[in-house]
């Protein structure tokens with residue numbers, strides 16, 4: 201019993217811990233692995249993740265674990281919640297330790313650095329065809345989820361039994377609604393592109409623009425996401441759901457979003473490095489902007505907001521210049 205669990209979570213930052221709390225609160229024995237032994241020792245000692253989720257107690261069924269082999273031997277259900285730039289390296293570390301019956305789901309939002317590949321392609325490349333894969337995506341701030349505030353999320357993957365089991369593990373009639381979705385590609389892309397648009401909304405607010413500009417960015421950001429999604433085989437309708445519109449509204453409008461706060465800092469005149477340091481946690485949209493921009497260019501998909509965010513982050517442009525460029529585009533039909 202000691203070494204078995206219903207699910208193992210890899211990544212003991214804010215979201216990995218929040219999902220582990222949610223799973224354990226549902227009555228499931230949950231191992232939470234983190235790569236820093238000292239951090240895991242603190243979780244055990246404090247019964248709280250003071251670094252990322254201060255003030256929220258860890259349930260008894262949440263077991264912090266510093267040894268990856270022990271964590272992966274404990275369960276066949278493996279939930280990966282590390283930043284996208286280390287997703288591949290964590291899977292490579294996990295590969296020789298995975299059980300033969302392992303099933304992998306991730307809540308990471310992003311694309312592979314440099315290549316812009318979906319994480320599904322990264323996972324297949326590293327792990328081969330043997331393991332069922334799935335993704336969790338949607339509007340879910342870690343702090344609210346961990347605090348047990350009502351939340352809804354979407355899930356998609358390659359294996360119906362795996363999805364059914366995951367819904368049973370995650371769904372809670374009191375706290376968390378989990379929607380099944382059959383668009384594996386769309387859910388992954390939504391989670392990456394919304395980070396970029398949240399940066400743009402933050403920049404707009406940081407400059408001092410108002411609700412009109414923010415809403416225009418959300419709406420046209422949704423158009424960009426849908427265009428890119430359809431170009432890579434996702435279903436347009438997916439983006440009207442949790443992993444599209446849902447996550448865009450959440451992260452473009454609420455200051456819990458690190459991507460939005462990063463954009464706010466840039467809009468107020470901070471440079472990229474200082475703005476990132478100010479956030480102090482992963483800002484996925486910084487890298488995601490490059491990946492989404494590169495993917496869109498490769499496919500010939502027009503994404504003007506993404507292009508302007510890219511110019512600010514990587515080509516020395518300013519938020520004011522980005523706004524001017526977007527406003528000055530040729531008049532066109534909305535559809």
Ligand SMILES: NC(=O)C1=CN([C@@H]2O[C@H](COP(=O)(O)OP(=O)(O)OC[C@H]3O[C@@H](n4cnc5c(N)ncnc54)[C@H](OP(=O)(O)O)[C@@H]3O)[C@@H](O)[C@H]2O)C=CC1
Pocket residue numbers: 211212213214215216234235236252281282283284286289290307308309310340341342343481482484
């Ligand atoms: N926070 C949120 O509200 C949500 C986050 N997500 C997504 O979840 C993913 C993780 O984000 P989040 O938890 O918020 O990020 P945090 O910055 O809160 O935590 C990231 C965690 O990953 C750890 N980490 C870094 N490198 C490695 C590595 N090589 N191996 C193992 N662990 C590592 C960090 O450890 P260390 O501190 O030692 O560097 C830290 O514990 C992102 O893709 C994010 O977009 C999705 C939905 C909501």
Ligand SMILES: O=C(CO)COP(=O)(O)O
Pocket residue numbers: 309338339340341342395398447450451456457458459460482483484
């Ligand atoms: O993905 C998130 C909420 O759904 C978290 O957003 P940030 O990474 O911008 O904080």
